[in-house]
Amino acid sequence: MAQVPPQKQQAGTKPAVDETVHHESHTKRVPPKGIRDLNLTSMLDVCFQLLIFFILTASFAKGEGFLAADLPLGQGTPNKDTPEQPININVLVEGNTGFRLTTNISRAQRPASVRALFRELKSRRGSTYDHDNPIIIKPDGQVRWDHVVNVYNACVRAKYSNINFSEAN
Amino acid sequence: MKTKRREPSPIQLNMTSMMDIVFQLIIFFILVTNFTTAELPELVPPAPEEPQAEITGKRKRIVVNIVPPRKQSDTSKFDESGDVGELRVGISRIKTNEYEKLTALIEKEKKFADDEGKKLEVDLRSDFRIHYVNVQPVMKAIVQAGVSKINVITLMEKRN
Numbered sequence: 001m002a003q004v005p006p007q008k009q010q011a012g013t014k015p016a017v018d019e020t021v022h023h024e025s026h027t028k029r030v031p032p033k034g035i036r037d038l039n040l041t042s043m044l045d046v047c048f049q050l051l052i053f054f055i056l057t058a059s060f061a062k063g064e065g066f067l068a069a070d071l072p073l074g075q076g077t078p079n080k081d082t083p084e085q086p087i088n089i090n091v092l093v094e095g096n097t098g099f100r101l102t103t104n105i106s107r108a109q110r111p112a113s114v115r116a117l118f119r120e121l122k123s124r125r126g127s128t129y130d131h132d133n134p135i136i137i138k139p140d141g142q143v144r145w146d147h148v149v150n151v152y153n154a155c156v157r158a159k160y161s162n163i164n165f166s167e168a169n
Numbered sequence: 170m171k172t173k174r175r176e177p178s179p180i181q182l183n184m185t186s187m188m189d190i191v192f193q194l195i196i197f198f199i200l201v202t203n204f205t206t207a208e209l210p211e212l213v214p215p216a217p218e219e220p221q222a223e224i225t226g227k228r229k230r231i232v233v234n235i236v237p238p239r240k241q242s243d244t245s246k247f248d249e250s251g252d253v254g255e256l257r258v259g260i261s262r263i264k265t266n267e268y269e270k271l272t273a274l275i276e277k278e279k280k281f282a283d284d285e286g287k288k289l290e291v292d293l294r295s296d297f298r299i300h301y302v303n304v305q306p307v308m309k310a311i312v313q314a315g316v317s318k319i320n321v322i323t324l325m326e327k328r329n
Contacts, residue, residue, distance in 0.1 A: 040184045040185075040188060041184075043188070044184060044187070044188060044191065047188065047191045047192065047195060048191065050195050051191055051194050051195050051198065054195060054198030054199060054202055055198060057202055058198050058201055058202045063224070063324070063325040063326070064214055064222075064294075064322050064323065064324060064325065065220060065222025065223050065224050065322070065323060065324075065325045066222055066223055066292060066320035066321060066322050066323070067220075067221060067222050067223075067320065067321040067323055068223070068318065068320050068321075069318070069319045069320065069321055070317055070318055070319075071308065071312050071317050071318075071319055091301075097249075114217075114218060115218060139301040140301065141300060141301055141302030141305075142251065142300050142301075142302065143300065143301050144251065144297060144298060144299070144300060144301075145215055145235075145295050145296070145297055145298070145299045145300070145301060145304050146215040146216070146217075146297035146298070148215075148301050148304075149215035149217050149297075149321055149323055150215065150217040150218060152217075152321065153217035153218070153219070153220060153221055153222075153323070154217075154218070156221045157219060157221045165305065165308065167305060168301050168302040168305045
């Protein structure tokens with residue numbers, strides 16, 4: 001299609017009027033009146049308040065679990081048919097917060113740690129002792145509960161089921 | 170010539186994406202928040218090696234807390250003496266050496282549980298610092314109430 005060169009404007013004449021028809025949409029996209037000015041400021045304020053509250057109150061607490069213990073109620077009569085040799089584990093206080101262990105297990109009377117005690121109990125379960133052989137944990141009165149529970153946990157871990165606590169020494 | 174001044178159009182911030190982020194954060198904190206209940210006062214349970222503890226689920230239980238005393242110099246910290254500050258069972262506070270009160274309270278709860286045909290379990294939640302001489306009478310008081318099943322509460326992971 002041949003292009004028509006633009007006509008030069010002559011002096012004293014009016015500029016040529018662009019007669020091209022530009023199509024304008026009659027329907028301008030204007031949002032409805034109610035939606036146009038949605039003020040989120042107060043909502044954002046509330047959200048920030050909530051956020052600050054939850055940040056301040058959030059406590060990333062460590063999970064807790066329980067070690068089940070069935071303690072004797074002190075009722076009934078002792079069974080004399082099968083006399084069992086209970087395993088005694090003494091938890092003795094050492095220093096201010098430390099502890100040491102002694103047992104009546106032959107050749108393992110002074111386990112160096114709770115882990116060593118666990119290994120000893122585990123190795124003897126089934127051979128020397130049954131799983132329901134009574135274990136009596138005998139802590140000193142001044143031993144921390146932490147250490148007593150650690151010993152109890154080692155007994156549970158070694159799959160013994162009849163574990164008892166004695167009165168404080 | 171009179172120039173018509175246009176009024177400046179108000180600046181509008183698009184807050185949509187900001188709101189999205191804020192909502193995400195709120196949902197996150199709602200989900201992770203562990204609201205401390207009156208049943209579980211602040212204390213640090215023992216943390217044994219390789220804990221064999223089970224996760225505390227829904228059981229008919231009563232929680233006996235043995236809370237150490239606070240330091241006099243700094244009340245935000247617990248005393249390391251191994252003594253007991255107070256016993257807390259739910260919202261009840263029991264002073265040390267008032268073990269008969271504890272026994273009576275557990276007996277009452279046990280009766281309620283028996284009426285419902287359920288077995289009451291007692292969760293013993295003691296701070297790790299407490300000396301055994303202070304924990305053992307509590308265990309004795311629980312057993313005297315006719316409850317033999319005591320659950321020792323421990324942490325499931327290492328203490329910091």
